[in-house]
Amino acid sequence: MTALLEVRDLATHFATRTGVVRAVDGVTLSLAPGEIIGLVGESGSGKSVTGFSILGLVDPPGRIVRGSVRFEGRELVGLPHGELRSLRGRRIAMVFQDPSATLNPVLTILDQMRLALEAHERIGKAAARARAAEILTRVGIPDAGRRLDSYPHQLSGGMRQRVAIAIALLNRPALVVCDEPTTALDVSIQAQILAEMKSLARESGTALIWISHDLSTVSALASRILVMYAGRVVEEGTVGDVLSAPRHPYTRGLLDSLPSLATPGQDLRQIPGAMPSLSDPPPGCAFAPRCAHAVDACTAMPDLVGAGGRGVRCHRPLGDAP
Amino acid sequence: MREATVKMSVLLGTIFNPARRLPGGQAFDGDMLGYFLQRLAQALVVMLVISALVFAGVYGIGNPIDVLLSPDATQAIREATIKAYGLDQPLWVQYRDFLLRLAAGDFGRSFVFNMPVLELILSRLPATLELTLLAVFGATFAGVPLGMYAGYRPDGIAARAIMAFSVLGFSVPTFWIGLVLILTFAVTLGWLPAGGRGETADLFGVPFSFLTLDGWSYLALPALNLSLFKFAMMVRLARAGTRETMLGDAVKFARAAGESEWTILHRHVLRLIAIPIVTVFGLEFGSTLAFAVVTETIFSWPGVGKLIIDSISSLDRPVMVAYLMLVAFLFILINFLVDIAYAALDPRLRAARAR
Missing domain, CATH: 3.40.50.300 (P-loop containing nucleotide triphosphate hydrolases)
Structure with a gap:
């Protein structure tokens, strides 16, 4: 191997x-x-x-x-x-120790996920939203569609880290x-x-x-x-x-x-x-x-x-x- | 049919639900209205206090009767004039009368120009407004990108040059730079006029210089002179914020996600450093609007700064009082707008306010 x-x-x-x-x-x-x-x-x-x-x-x-x-x-x-x-x-992606420091406090979860997607491909708004929601669900975030419009401070520490993990896994x-x-x-x-x-x-x-x-x-x-x-x-x-x-x-x-x-x-x-x-x-x-x-x-x-x-x-x- | 009904009710719910969410997750509800009312009440109290302070202060400066009359006026005329202006009344009566007139929207008449004070100030305000806006916006749009660059590549030659220039903008006094600008561009090179407002064109019935090319040539030097200090400040703010933010985990995480440096700078860093920049922008805008005195004097710019200096030297009381109250009002207004900008820029502040 x-x-x-x-x-x-x-x-x-x-x-x-x-x-x-x-x-x-x-x-x-x-x-x-x-x-x-x-x-x-x-x-x-x-x-x-x-x-x-x-x-x-x-x-x-x-x-x-x-x-x-x-x-x-x-x-x-x-x-x-x-x-x-x-x-x-x-x-190669990376997840950091402190999720409250890694997520940008002034951008919504969706915005941050879109930036991570757009860094590697051209992707429409609707498609990006669907991809983001899907991956949030996969990392165990309930009601992912609504969470996308939240800001990091509206989530708990565990949720924030799940979001950071989701961003890391976004591009497989x-x-x-x-x-x-x-x-x-x-x-x-x-x-x-x-x-x-x-x-x-x-x-x-x-x-x-x-x-x-x-x-x-x-x-x-x-x-x-x-x-x-x-x-x-x-x-x-x-x-x-x-x-x-x-x-x-x-x-x-x-x-x-x-x-x-x-x-x-x-x-x-x-x-x-x-x-x-x-x-x-x-x-x-x-x-x-x-x-x-x-x-x-x-x-x-x-x-x-x-x-x-x-x-x-x-x-x-x-x-x-x- | 049933589906349509459901859709309709959802739609109506969105419109009529008072706690519906605005874009950005902001709840617009009773809290917001309460907040506005609270700010309005605060503003009224502040204005009242300011008016009392200003009135007492101006009263203490001196008696304007000598300005009002020619030196050869008889004692009878003198006394009649004093009576006509209410200058024989005790201070509190004069203040009470002032407030009563103010409640009716009357700021009084200028002793010197013999016209309503409000009209006088408003006729000078557009000149100062366009000069100030040009200076503050110019300083921000030039200073923030340059400062961000200096913070992004702090060791580069360009960054050092930017910082050296900003030190200059900070430490050299405005009046001296103004004189040097006139000497260079008006006297020696002869490219730009040394003073005055130039040709104006009307917008909504108000004359503005920025609408004509000739007006721009008159605007350029005073605006540049006014903006240098603000430019230096914006450079330093943006640089400090960028340096700090670039070392943070948020930027590292964005890099780990493969985002380009340009995306990181304008999507992450700019948003993160915006709050102090907006604060300083507001403060500078207010204070420049109110006290562009030095620049307006040097460049004979017919704005409110020159008006207040003239009215102080001629003890034109109503102008002074009305002007200082206007300044206080402007600061209150600008602070309020800055607060709203905060909420738009930082969702954490929205949450704190709603509580």
């Missing part, structure tokens, strides 16, 4: 006054058509910037400095602006990058949207990259997980493998800090310390300063080793014989 998306050694750096911030530093991932993968990590791990880099939406001073993004056989890094624009929204893209789309929502709404996204993706054969800091939402949705830390993928594998037998100490730490896995009444286990500065990272493994298993060898950068989509970037992976 040929991959829909192949990201190789992608690096996106931000030239700031205090130095170069290596937000993404050598990410490699691939995605089959219709596949759902989770990109997990804490704030500042580079997961969102990875998503933006795939769409070529990195704002200055950020820049893709290295690597390649091949999508449907085309190299996207260095693609002329116009061609990239015509892919965005049509073949092959890939949707979802940047923490349920983080800002109630838990009950989260679950609904997760279930709907999963069935929508399955129905339409759309591949998803689900970016989240929340391992439990990702595990409910994705078939594979990539764990990111300080701009690099530190562990990847199927959901089952990563959750039941994590090999990187960081993944282990993330799992241990999940409330659902903790014994009631006991303090949650935290990962000590904070993520290192991305403009001046420590030499070698970026997690070493926080790692209970670190040894002298960890001052050298470990490679991502493994086969068959199961890999770990660690000198002393868990589960190995000592």
